Amino acid sequence: MMGGPWLFDIALGVLLVVLAIASIHARNLYAGVVMFISFGLVAALTWTYLGAPDLALAEAAISAGLTGVLLFAALARIGNTGSTPFTPRRLPALLCLAVAGLLMVTLWPLARNPSVLPGMAMANLPRTGVDNPVTGVLLNFRAWDTLLELAVLLVALLGSRGLRPTPEEEPVPWPLLTAWSRLLVPLLTLFGGYLLWRGGNWPGGAFQAGAMLAAGAVLLRLNGLLPEVAWRNPVVRGLTIAGLALFATIAALTAWLGDGWLNYPPGTDNALMMLIEIIATLSIATVLTLLVAGNKTELEP
Amino acid sequence: MNEIMVWISWLAVMAGVFFFVAGAIGLARFPDIHCRLHAVTKADTLGMGFLVLGFGIRAEHWHSAALMLVIWLLVAASSAVSCHLLARYEQLEDEQ
Known part of the structure; x- marks a missing residue:
């Protein structure tokens, strides 16, 4: 009908x-x-x-x-x-x-x-330590995929920097946009944090929260309110690899000392996943910001 | 929920739909960028305001109504800002 x-x-x-x-x-x-x-x-x-x-x-x-x-x-x-x-x-x-x-x-x-998979995921959800099935699947059952996604993002950033894009002249920010971004960015940051925090129980999570933070950073950067996100800055570089490094370290530690590759020890699931989510959010936000608004001048030899 | 409220809510929703349709027609038919911006921004602000009013009256909890109000404020502010930016850009292009 x-x-x-x-x-x-x-x-x-x-x-x-x-x-x-x-x-x-x-x-x-x-x-x-x-x-x-x-x-x-x-x-x-x-x-x-x-x-x-x-x-x-x-x-x-x-x-x-x-x-x-x-x-x-x-x-x-x-x-x-x-x-x-x-x-x-x-x-x-x-x-x-x-x-x-x-x-x-x-x-x-x-x-x-x-498919039988949703049923199996829902049945085993209590063991993951989170209530949102999507987060449970992404960071516990299929944590390997998420780890590789972070690696893909990092490789994309390195690849785009390797291409040495020609520097473009930065536009002069208009006062109206500057004023609006001053108002909007705190809201974006708040919403990003909210998405990250709720990710354990409700829709949301590292990628969405990271994208929110990156959008805020790009807006500030385009308006000249943020100092340039420089690759030579050790904090920027550290944040870029932090997510992947932490994830890989946990994977290696669980393989070495625990029950196997990314098999979190019982009882620590929730804390470990939250830690990975927080660090991955910062990492994703930095990588996305660098991709869109990373400064081009320092690429010149 | 009494009957008068339901009627008011229907009226508001219909008014919202009317402004959205009018804005869409204006966007497609008006001759230059300033008229089009005028049409589409009015539709966003006024049409969505009426929709939020209509659905806010029907909301089961004041939380959802408050959430819709916040969304409306954000959309209204951002559409006003982007309208201004587009219009100003057009003016700059004309002067050159």
Whole structure:
């Protein structure tokens, strides 16, 4: 039956596909970036609607927010050129359709008989020491994945610094934006801390909180209210690797002295996960800030 | 929840929807950037204010109403600031 909820489903689905196509085939690159950010926001709305607020927060903060800023920064460097005009090609289209069909066939059984994994995760949740299943899975059952994600973020930062982007002139901040950022950044910091703290029991966690803090830092940096985030500063460097270092140390210690790789000793789960979350948040915030607003001048030899 | 409140809440929600639709049409149809900014900012501020009023009346707990009020204040302030910035940028471009 075509009721109200179905209408919303279809509207969201169509909007996502249209925005995805529009972001690739926009008139010029600026429009493409705007479409990409809109796509991220609609995707976040979709995740909220599907009951996955953790994903929605990450999507909105990282995909729509920080990636958007990164794309705009890249755009400022290469200029607003037009994108390649759309020419339909038969072979790639057929290939895409085939892959899409294959994916649908693979995913269809999941809709019929749900996976047993959520049940197992929920049943073992009391052993993790947290109440939020997403945090439990990310930092306990699948802690290995989260550790590698931190490593990926660090490698991305080192890679982008290795490319030695040409320094761009910093825009003169407008007083209105400066005043607004003075008001907004304390709120962002508060909200970031709240997301981190609630991560144990409610949606939230290190990545979302880190993105919030980074957004605040970038805003301050763009307004010249924050001294430059310099790579030569040992605190910045220390914070950048702190998350991964702590996580790897705990992993090594549990493998050496405990029951195995990332198998937290009983009773310390909650404290260890909270410690990792706090340090990882600071680490993620520093890496994201450096990616977006790290100073370019010191890269010159 | 008495009936009058339900009616007031419906009226507010309908007014909110009206302003959002009007803002969207204005964004699509108005000729230059200043008119468009005017349309879309009014829609955000006024339309969302009415929506918050409508849903706030229906909220089961004052917590949710207060939360919506805070969200509205943030959206209103940030849309006013970004509207100003865009308009000023356009002015700078025109002068050059």
